[in-house]
Amino acid sequence: MAGGKAAQTVPQAAIPMDQLLRCVHCGLCTSACPTYLELGNEADSPRGRLYLMRAVAEGRLEWTADVVGHLDLCLECRACETACPAGVPYGQLLEAARADIARTYRRPWRERLLLALLRDMLFPYPGRLAAALRPVRSLRGALKRLAGLLPGDVRRMLALLPPGAPSACPPLPSVIPAQGLRRYRVALLTGCVAQVLFPEVNWATARVLAANGCEVVVPARQGCCGALHLHSGAREAARAFARRNVAAFDLDDVDAVITNAAGCGSTLKEYGHLLQDDAAASQAARFAGKVRDVAEFLAGIGIVPPAQPVHRVVAYHDACHLAHGQGIRSEPRQLLRAIPGLRLVELPGADHCCGSAGLYNILQPAMAARLLEKKIAAIASTGADTVATGNPGCLMQIAKGLRERGLAVDVRHPVELLAEAYGFSRAGDLSTGDDSSTRGARAGA
Amino acid sequence: MRPRAGLDGRVLARLAEIVGPEHVLVGNSATLVYECDGFTLERQAPAAAVLPGSAAEVAQVVRVLHAAGIPFVPRGAGTSLSGTTIPPHDAVIISLARMNRILHLDFRNRRAVVEPGVVNAWISREAAPRGYLYAPDPSSQAACTIGGNVGTNAGGPHTLKYGVTVNHILGVELVLPDGQVVELGGPVEDLPGYDLVGLVTGSEGTLGIVTKIVVRLVREPEGCRTLLAVFDSVDDATRTVSGIIEQGIIPAALEMMDNLVIQAVEEAFGFGFPLDAAAVLIIEVDGLEVGLDEQAEACAAICRANRARELRTAATEEERRLLWMSRKKAFGALGRLAPSYVTQDGVVPRTRLPEMLALTAEIGRKYGLRIANVFHAGDGNIHPILLYDERNPDEVRRVIQASDEILSACIDMGGSITGEHGVGIEKVSHMRRMFSEADLAAMLDVRAVFNPRGLCNPGKIFPSPGGCVEVQRPRRPAPA
Numbered sequence: 001m002a003g004g005k006a007a008q009t010v011p012q013a014a015i016p017m018d019q020l021l022r023c024v025h026c027g028l029c030t031s032a033c034p035t036y037l038e039l040g041n042e043a044d045s046p047r048g049r050l051y052l053m054r055a056v057a058e059g060r061l062e063w064t065a066d067v068v069g070h071l072d073l074c075l076e077c078r079a080c081e082t083a084c085p086a087g088v089p090y091g092q093l094l095e096a097a098r099a100d101i102a103r104t105y106r107r108p109w110r111e112r113l114l115l116a117l118l119r120d121m122l123f124p125y126p127g128r129l130a131a132a133l134r135p136v137r138s139l140r141g142a143l144k145r146l147a148g149l150l151p152g153d154v155r156r157m158l159a160l161l162p163p164g165a166p167s168a169c170p171p172l173p174s175v176i177p178a179q180g181l182r183r184y185r186v187a188l189l190t191g192c193v194a195q196v197l198f199p200e201v202n203w204a205t206a207r208v209l210a211a212n213g214c215e216v217v218v219p220a221r222q223g224c225c226g227a228l229h230l231h232s233g234a235r236e237a238a239r240a241f242a243r244r245n246v247a248a249f250d251l252d253d254v255d256a257v258i259t260n261a262a263g264c265g266s267t268l269k270e271y272g273h274l275l276q277d278d279a280a281a282s283q284a285a286r287f288a289g290k291v292r293d294v295a296e297f298l299a300g301i302g303i304v305p306p307a308q309p310v311h312r313v314v315a316y317h318d319a320c321h322l323a324h325g326q327g328i329r330s331e332p333r334q335l336l337r338a339i340p341g342l343r344l345v346e347l348p349g350a351d352h353c354c355g356s357a358g359l360y361n362i363l364q365p366a367m368a369a370r371l372l373e374k375k376i377a378a379i380a381s382t383g384a385d386t387v388a389t390g391n392p393g394c395l396m397q398i399a400k401g402l403r404e405r406g407l408a409v410d411v412r413h414p415v416e417l418l419a420e421a422y423g424f425s426r427a428g429d430l431s432t433g434d435d436s437s438t439r440g441a442r443a444g445a
Numbered sequence: 446m447r448p449r450a451g452l453d454g455r456v457l458a459r460l461a462e463i464v465g466p467e468h469v470l471v472g473n474s475a476t477l478v479y480e481c482d483g484f485t486l487e488r489q490a491p492a493a494a495v496l497p498g499s500a501a502e503v504a505q506v507v508r509v510l511h512a513a514g515i516p517f518v519p520r521g522a523g524t525s526l527s528g529t530t531i532p533p534h535d536a537v538i539i540s541l542a543r544m545n546r547i548l549h550l551d552f553r554n555r556r557a558v559v560e561p562g563v564v565n566a567w568i569s570r571e572a573a574p575r576g577y578l579y580a581p582d583p584s585s586q587a588a589c590t591i592g593g594n595v596g597t598n599a600g601g602p603h604t605l606k607y608g609v610t611v612n613h614i615l616g617v618e619l620v621l622p623d624g625q626v627v628e629l630g631g632p633v634e635d636l637p638g639y640d641l642v643g644l645v646t647g648s649e650g651t652l653g654i655v656t657k658i659v660v661r662l663v664r665e666p667e668g669c670r671t672l673l674a675v676f677d678s679v680d681d682a683t684r685t686v687s688g689i690i691e692q693g694i695i696p697a698a699l700e701m702m703d704n705l706v707i708q709a710v711e712e713a714f715g716f717g718f719p720l721d722a723a724a725v726l727i728i729e730v731d732g733l734e735v736g737l738d739e740q741a742e743a744c745a746a747i748c749r750a751n752r753a754r755e756l757r758t759a760a761t762e763e764e765r766r767l768l769w770m771s772r773k774k775a776f777g778a779l780g781r782l783a784p785s786y787v788t789q790d791g792v793v794p795r796t797r798l799p800e801m802l803a804l805t806a807e808i809g810r811k812y813g814l815r816i817a818n819v820f821h822a823g824d825g826n827i828h829p830i831l832l833y834d835e836r837n838p839d840e841v842r843r844v845i846q847a848s849d850e851i852l853s854a855c856i857d858m859g860g861s862i863t864g865e866h867g868v869g870i871e872k873v874s875h876m877r878r879m880f881s882e883a884d885l886a887a888m889l890d891v892r893a894v895f896n897p898r899g900l901c902n903p904g905k906i907f908p909s910p911g912g913c914v915e916v917q918r919p920r921r922p923a924p925a
Binding site: 021027037039040041047055066067084085088 | 470472473474475477478479481482483485494496522523524540542543545562564566585587588589710712713714774775776777778779780781784785786
């Protein structure tokens, strides 16, 4: 039952009313919302959340623990934007509301601590994250025995960590030459968490691009895209990351800025909006206009047909921030279908959120687990031996779900499968480094 | 945070025991989101909302509320366009959103058993791999629930050929307003005795709460042809509709969208509608492959005879899907043109469509309102959509007056004030114009058999007894 604490007053213009008014309350978004489908509470639906935001903006409600709770429970998967006929920019409104909450509402200490540690100190900085993970990985066995003594948040983070040794890929060089005739010159965003946990995905991306006539440059001064910050109300921090990236890429020098992480891509493409009132506004808009997801780019230029058969039965999971955030659905499937020997099977509810959603699976573990369970059941129903998905969060979350269910299903980024089909085995060919372990249950946790 | 009068702590505690405390919502921030549905001209938050997870829980909740004399209102997805789920201030919303399981798909007997919170489109989605579908396809089918469809006897584009909800409901489990559970109808067609399933379908939750529904599954047609006809005048489009029906052709669907709607859906979905067209018709014929081309050509000939400037045929299933999505999401797409709208749901004899549309345009001019039209032309079921800004009280008043004139004209032309959305709270005041006192008394007698204390969805469909003509019934203004 409801209960709530007193809260502070909210400046009227914090959430753009003209955008809120685009919602005509038709309700077509409700059935697209993972949390509404789980709970059935109107306040946990997109329409209900917009109604709450508007009530706060109009002074009918305040940011109490109850109201904030309904907004916190939103995954920001943006499936509602796909369903919405009125074009309500739900993601932007939610980000504005969360920024307003961050300004005016005091969160419990545990949440503040987690955000400060993970979002502000660790995740955006690959060096620190790698350093933090080294002892964790070597002590994994001991930590597992101690699991009962560890706080829930720590246990959940450990469970997400891919098993086995980290892959020994060296860092990417600053330029990877095109194979054969150079058709394009592209810049690669290497990400922060992904760079540490899935370096082989970046290598596969670079190799596949090179195999398709792209010279790949890796700008040194790039950093975190700021998505985690933007989604959790730390708008200023997100803007700082955006400014840094806009400055780090020489846009005149490249045809496109490529990312292999759906969550990053969707944020990078919104830099124009994020920095609209900034000195770097026009550069940011230009940057955003050049960003392409790797699947989007490859499908757009038309790939060299890969020759090496990859004998897998693959179920493709739509990362929310690819399908709903960027409207990229057919391109990754098209690439997978181009691989000889690979059989693509339809995953029921392929574009339903897996529960990863940035920091969500750490901050909202109960709902994340419910959604993951559904996703895993859907995967199991397909009989696929491999799940392909284009986002590091989903890769971790789904692999964790499969491990916990003891299912021998491999989890791969689509470009990894393409790399295989171009003859780069998972071992040395990718980075001329040594072998790396697989992420599915096969490696055993 | 204290519950309102009538719903004391004891009752709330009982409800929490039945459904679990997390499924009893009280307090301003929890109930506010239940103050309206797809109809936003009136708003009223309930005293509480309860989310039962099973038919047994619904029955227990109803028993407790009945014993305490507290009114209650069933609610599905809250997509009603006539305020069917807007509660009186002291009422409890019983949300069926958690009861969203398809219990059984029985292809050999062509039926499915579902819970009321199942979304309409889910049934067809699950049945499609076996070549079956659930035929009634209201425009909101991606979100609206079967329970609500039963409540309003929902229609949709394809009901022209396949019939409305009542033609596809074989049986229901109903929790009566005193908490008794009855099973009406069943798998056998045409049971002896009264057709109580027919009575319950379209009763807008005034006879009880449906907790289980047996629906008919129909075989997907072997083939279909979907035409888009473009017209430079609304008149030509509506004459085409009359022409097709006159020729004895029954298309699966025959839909019209006017220029305002075309603008909105084109911006939303980019199908490729011509932005300068006065109107488009979507004409679909389906059935056995043999003869479909001839039927489609017969429709096309009538379009050409009525000066259609362009005719297109959906070349692929994907194109057809996008065309239908554009049509079905047209209401919401109008949100791009104005902050608010109210969708009317009048019916006129098909032959009077041209006259009715001209009159609608005139009413729009008279009240200085933009009115868009998207509707089931083949049924004569019009949906004038009145655009407005809810922050402008004068405009809100004009919208109400214009709606009233449109509906009155429908009655005068021998039609009806609702084709599929139901009367709800919105059109209560028009019932006396459509029906005599004796007609209404007969209906109220029926309601009294099921719902003698009027606790179940009060204030819907019927004007309160003794109330005089309520045409200009003052409405609560929407919050500014």
